[in-house]
Amino acid sequence: MTIQHPNFGAMAPDRVIIFDTTLRDGEQSPGFSMTLSEKVRMAEALAELGVDVIEAGFPIASNDDFAAVKTIAETVRGPVICGLARSSPGDIVRAAEALRPAERRRIHTFISTSPLHMKFKLRMEPEAVLDAITASVTLARNHADDVEWSAEDGTRTDIDFLCRAVEAAIRAGATTINVPDTVGYAVPEDLRRIFSTLRERVPGADAVIFSAHNHNDLGLAVANTLAALDGGARQVEGAINGIGERAGNCSIEEVVMAMRTRPDSYGFSNGIETPNILKTSRLLSTITGFDVQPNKAIVGRNAFAHESGIHQDGMLKNAATYEIMTPDSVGWTKSNLVLGKHSGRAAFRDKLVQLGYGEIGDNRLNEAFRRFKDLADRKKTVFEDDIIALIDETVVRDHERVSFEELEVRSGSKGPSTADLVLSIDGVRRSARAQGDGPVDAAFRAIRELFPHEATLALFSVGAVTPETDAQARCTVRLQENGRLVDGQGADTDTVVSAALAYVHALNKLLVKRERREPEALSA
Structure with missing residues (x-):
């Protein structure tokens, strides 16, 4: 049956909408925060990849998130631009304001529906939750023709109450109904049953798009998403490289390639330009400083390697x-x-x-x-x-305040190591000499002397880019300050230089994060 959608027109029964939440749920992962320019660059790559909806952020969370959603709405063309909002009027109005410049916009509002969440998180009775659903979706529809409503912790919600909640959302004007496996608890049969039941029992279900948003706590996010398609969902939500809260989200590249590789089992179509998958994955790794594991499906460096x-x-x-x-x-x-x-x-x-x-x-x-x-x-x-x-x-390393210039170290088995370091700070070259327990420690102490800060070193790791003795070393440095976590990376044939580059990279990210209020932790 064809569904008429405000942003996608007449939807063929086999068409699957790809909803990317890399910039919202993905960015909530510890250490994965992005600057405004990085978010815009990533959004442009997602548009080139062919995703249908970009969830650009949570506008009420901070001025930085609002600016990111608004800037993406102004500059990125093609996909629907979506902003997340809780059920409160302030959230919805703020999202609508950020999305106003978009040529195609969506407000995504949610509220918890499971007994556990209603009792301990919301402290609301079920009837009050139903009233909140009606009010929030109605308000969102006053600001956008395309409204997505999500039942947070939907897979642990009593199915009778979930049917009532979905009915209330549809009656109030929701065009997409999302049932998230917020905590990654479900198994494939759960998703297949939930979506089949909703489509069979809820009045008006044949006029909306059902969506699946699955977390990977049990490693089942992609399997659950494919099962949801079997149950009647026609939108899948996920992130590039599977990033997201805790163990992450459904991996966009994996679910898309499952559809493409197994049309006999999943006879669905989507608009993804699959040759752009690797490029998009690598851009995200570059921006966040987190590489995917070598054996990651589709985009890991061993995905097409054969040694046997x-x-x-x-x-x-x-x-x-x-x-x-x-x-x-x-x-x-x-x-x-x-x-x-x-x-x-x-x-x-x-x-x-x-x-x-x-x-x-x-x-x-x-x-x-x-x-x-x-x-x-x-x-x-x-x-x-x-x-x-x-x-x-x-x-x-665009627009960095601190940049690496020169480093000379002296080290050995007799006494402390010494590092002579030159950095450019806000365009001014500065130098310092520091001693430490080894050359890396000395280099890090010199950085602290040139640019004093209170952040502590939470992680330092070294790996070789390629296997030879003259290979580049790739170093990762994680800094922690007042609950903020940032990761920096550096690569050089000299390991100490690589470590210094990684530290400076992390420091630049920290300087950006100091000026922003961290988004409230949400997991719709």
């Missing part, structure tokens, strides 16, 4: 023996080795296009090429992962 001799033999004879999708279908290339010190700018630009960085500007290209040549002079072989690490470092 048996597998390699099969691949040489027919790739389909061990690959159920082609690497290029999600944005991967097949080459392993790239470029060297004799390569020119044209070859370098061509490789960036292959890796998904074709949109890089001339100034950034020139800086990246200079750093590539420096790296090529120091390494025998430059791999694709070396290029990715180099470009990521260049892209993420």
Whole structure:
């Protein structure tokens, strides 16, 4: 049956709306906060990927969140731009104000419906919750034709009450009904049954889109989302790389490729440009400083790697023996080795296009090429992962207050290490010498001397980008201050330089976060 939707028109029965919440639920993950410019860059990438709805943030949470939603509404075209709001009038009006510039807008309002949440979180009786649903959706419809209503903790809600709540939301004008597995408790059969029951029992259910928003606490988010489609849901909510509260959300790239790879089981269509998946995943990793694990489905670096001799033999004879999708279908290339010190700018630009960085500007290209040549002079072989690490470092350091200039360390088994460090702080070069227990400690002490701060070091890790002895070291530094967590990354063939770059990167993120009030923790 065709559904008439205010933002999507006549919806074919097999069309699935892709609702991306990377910028809202995803950003609530500890350490994943993004600056305004980073959010806009990510939203533009999501639009290029082909998502149908971008949940840009929670406008009432802070002035920063409001500005991000408003700026994305002003600048990003194509997807519906959505803002989250609780059931209170202030939240809804604030969301409507932020979304006003969007060419296509949606207000997403929610309230808890499970007995546990109503009793201990809301301290409201069920009838009062039903009244709140009616009032909030009615108000939202006064500000937007497209209103999504969510039953927080929906999968732990009594099914009879859930039917009443959904009926109230539809009657008040909701166009999309979302039943989130907020705490990742459900199993696939639960989702299939819930959506089937709602579509069968609730008056008006045939005129709205049902949506699934599943968390991954039991590792079942994608399986639950696919089961929800079996039950009649036609919108799926998730995040790039599966980021989100606790164990994360349904991974957009995984559920999309499941639909594409298994049309025999999931005969649905969507608007995702799958060759852009890897590029979008890597951009998010660059912005947040969190890489996906190597064996992550679709976007992990081992997703299309084959080491076993048996597998390699099969691949040489027919790739389909061990690959159920082609690497290029999600944005991967097949080459392993790239470029060297004799390569020119044209070859370098061509490789960036292959890796998904074709949109890089001339100034950034020139800086990246200079750093590539420096790296090529120091390494025998430059791999694709070396290029990715180099470009990521260049892209993420826009508009920084503190930048790394020079570092010289002296260390050994006799006595403390010494670091001579030069930083540029607000455009002014400053230098300091510090001693420490090892060269990394000395470098970090020098940074603190040049730019005093109270943040504590919560994590320091080192890994090699590639396996050789002259490989680049990739360091991660996590700083903590007044409940804020930020992560910075750096890559260099010198491990101490990489560590200093990572610390400076984290420090720049911390300076941005100091000026913003953290969004209230929500998990619709």
